[in-house]
Structure formats: structure tokens, C-alpha cells
């Protein structure tokens with residue numbers, strides 16, 4: 001297995017290969033190898049490079065999705081997959097099942113990932129990058145296990161993963177990395193297949209640009225629809241998935257000291273500020289709000305909930321809202337139900353004009369940005385040359401020890417990071 005970042009073996013010849021326009025030769029051992037766990041080693045001894053700055057040769061891109069049901073019969077088995085061992089109350093599962101049932105038991109997320117895969121393939125072909133895209137989900141067919149078997153059967157053993165999730169937290173980063181480790185264990189491919197992962201891309205221009213356009217257009221529409229509306233009567237609500245406060249506090253590397261909301265909240269706040277600036281809307285009030293909370297009511301999750309925030313707006317003099325699904329890459333169930341159904345209804349109840357901004361989906365900037373992220377790793381681009389729009393990035397290629405750990409569920413091995 002290759003570990004381009006852990007030694008210099010092959011690096012110089014790899015550089016020369018890149019200069020000749022060829023893929024570099026494989027390096028020595030993987031940055032994410034399960035063997036990187038060093039029992040009893042001091043934390044200092046376990047620290048490795050944050051960014052892989054030597055070229056790494058890959059055979060394929062692993063597009064790692066969440067997965068969703070594709071018919072009424074899939075809904076409950078899907079929800080059991082998502083929540084196994086999580087202590088989500090039955091009432092919450094019933095409620096969520098109802099959201100899916102309303103759409104015929106079909107989540108749009110799988111089709112969105114098929115579309116993204118096709119768009120990535122077209123962009124790779126356009127740029128002459130010879131890397132197939134293999135798609136596997138955490139919670140529904142096609143599962144990661146099947147994707148890895150398919151890859152191995154085709155001789156693709158060095159994979160660079162893109163998870164359809166931009167921020168740091170247990171649910172949005174580490175859980176993907178744990179599921180990669182599980183899938184290698186389940187399929188017995190742990191000795192054969194290497195899975196690295198591109199870092200969290202919350203502040204990559206490819207991810208940020210669609211939101212900038214969306215806020216600019218959404219604001220313009222509200223102002224055009226109502227000539228009496230003043231800019232400071234509009235509130236831009238940046239919405240993301242709520243997570244348990246304990247998960248938030250543990251998101252990102254502990255030593256960065258992000259405080260209570262951890263890297264998760266810090267990343268969203270930093271990106272929101274950039275979006276407002278780039279949209280030419282720094283004078284418009286905005287806030288970060290949360291949605292789709294689950295778990296027992298006794299457990300603290302990040303707040304405020306978007307609907308509670310909306311209820312407060314008229315008293316603050318607001319007459320309109322721009323809802324920005326900043327935490328999501330496509331218009332899946334959280335967006336269609338919790339925003340387009342519930343939040344837009346809350347806005348109407350409180351007599352607020354409202355628009356919901358599109359998610360990145362298959363926006364050309366997003367698709368080409370994902371290809372850029374892969375090429376940064378193929379080429380070993382130095383961090384200083386990787387375009388990022390906040391001071392927080394470029395985020396880690398190799399997650400830090402303990403990054404995004406889940407204190408509720410306990411330790412599970414994870415790939416694409418430094419143990420534990």
C-alpha cells in the first residue's frame with residue numbers, strides 16, 4: 001500500500017513522471033493504512049504530515065454517498081441502517097419515515113449521486129484525466145462493500161475518496177472514514193485496497209461559488225419582488241444539519257481549540273461570512289441556524305433551530321428571508337422536507353417573503369472543484385497553492401488523531417487519518 005506522505009521513496013522519480021505528464025509511480029505505504037495504529041505510541045510519535053505533498057498514483061475515484069431509499073419497502077430498512085446503535089427514538093423514525101413516504105418512499109439522493117458521477121466523468125474526460133469513478137453509499141444500495149469489490153475486480157486498488165459532505169464532524173467526516181475501514185474489513189480487501197480521502201472542502205471555491213450566486217440571485221429576487229423592501233429588512237439564514245453538541249465540540253483536531261461548536265460551527269461561520277462578502281451583501285443581516293435535529297430531547301444539539309429563528313425575525317424588523325442550505329451538497333430529503341416544506345411554511349406563518357437558494361448539485365464550479373481536489377492529491381500540490389476561501393483551510397488530507405471522534409458511540413478504526 002502506498003504512503004506518499006510518509007517517506008521520500010519514489011518521490012523524485014514521481015515528480016519527474018508528473019513533469020512528463022505521466023502518472024507518478026506508486027509510493028511506499030498508505031497515509032491511511034490501518035497499520036498506522038501504533039499501540040502505546042505517544043501522541044507526538046503518531047503525528048504525521050497534514051498534507052500529502054508528494055504525488056500519489058490512484059486507479060479510481062471512490063464517490064462515497066449517504067444513500068437513500070428508492071421505494072416504500074426500502075424506507076424502514078434504510079432508517080435501520082442509518083440509526084443502528086444510535087438511540088434515535090421510535091417517534092423520530094416514524095416522523096422521518098413519513099417524510100420519505102410523502103415522496104413515494106424515494107429519496108432523491110441516489111439520483112443526485114448518479115448525476116454527480118456522470119458530471120464528474122464528463123469533467124474528467126474533458127480534462128484528459130484517466131480515472132474511473134466508482135460510487136458507493138454508506139446506508140443503501142449500491143453499498144460501499146459492493147463498490148470496493150467492483151473496484152478490486154477491475155484491478156483498481158488505489159482509491160481516492162470524495163465524500164459528499166463538506167465539513168468536519170463525526171457524521172460528515174469521521175463516520176465516512178470508519179465506514180471505509182469497515183467495508184475493507186467486511187470484504188476482506190484490507191490488504192489489497194488503499195483508500196485515501198480528499199480533505200473537507202467547505203471553503204473550496206467550487207463548493208462556495210454556487211452559494212455565492214444563490215445568495216446574490218435570491219436577494220435580488222426578493223428586492224425586485226418588493227420595491228419597498230430595504231436590505232436590512234432581509235435576513236440571510238445559513239442552514240446546516242444540527243448535530244449533538246458533544247459531537248460538535250469534538251469536530252476537527254482538538255489542538256486547534258475551536259471552542260464549543262468545534263470546527264463544525266467555525267467552518268460554517270467562516271464560509272457564511274465569505275459568501276456574504278462575495279455576494280456583495282455584507283450589509284445584510286445573517287445568522288447560522290440548524291435543522292433536522294433528532295436524538296432524545298434530553299440531549300443537547302446545536303441551536304437555534306431554523307424554525308425558532310424564523311419566528312424571532314418579525315420582532316427584529318425583518319420582512320424577508322434568504323434560506324441558504326450551506327451544510328448540504330444536494331437537494332436531498334433534509335433540503336426538500338425540512339427547508340422547502342417546513343422552513344418555508346414557517347416563513348409564511350410569520351409573513352416573511354422567502355427564497356431558498358440552490359445546493360451545489362452538479363453546478364459546473366462544484367464538479368470541476370471536486371476534480372481539482374483529486375488532482376491536488378495526484379500532483380501533491382503544496383497547501384499554499386491550493387485555492388481556499390477562508391483562513392481555516394486547506395483542510396487536512398490526513399485527519400488528525402482523535403479528529404471528529406464520537407464519544408457517544410465509542411472508538412471505531414478509521415481510514416485516511418492518523419490513528420487513533
Ligand SMILES: CC1=C(CCC(=O)O)c2cc3nc(cc4[nH]c(cc5[nH]c(cc1n2)c(C)c5CCC(=O)O)c(CCC(=O)O)c4C)C(CCC(=O)O)=C3C
Nearest residue numbers: 066068082086096107109165171172241243294332333334
Ligand atoms: C451532519 C449531517 C449531515 C450532513 C453531512 C452529510 O451529508 O453527510 C447529514 C446528512 C444526511 N442525513 C440523512 C439522513 C438521515 N440522518 C439521520 C440522522 C442523523 N444525521 C446526523 C447528521 C448529519 N446528517 C446526525 C447527527 C443524526 C443522528 C444520528 C447519529 O447520531 O448519527 C437519519 C435518522 C433519522 C433522524 O434522526 O433524522 C436520517 C434518515 C441524509 C439522507 C437524506 C436523503 O435520504 O435524501 C443525509 C444526506
Ligand SMILES: [Fe+2]
Nearest residue numbers: 171241292334
Ligand atoms: Fe443525517
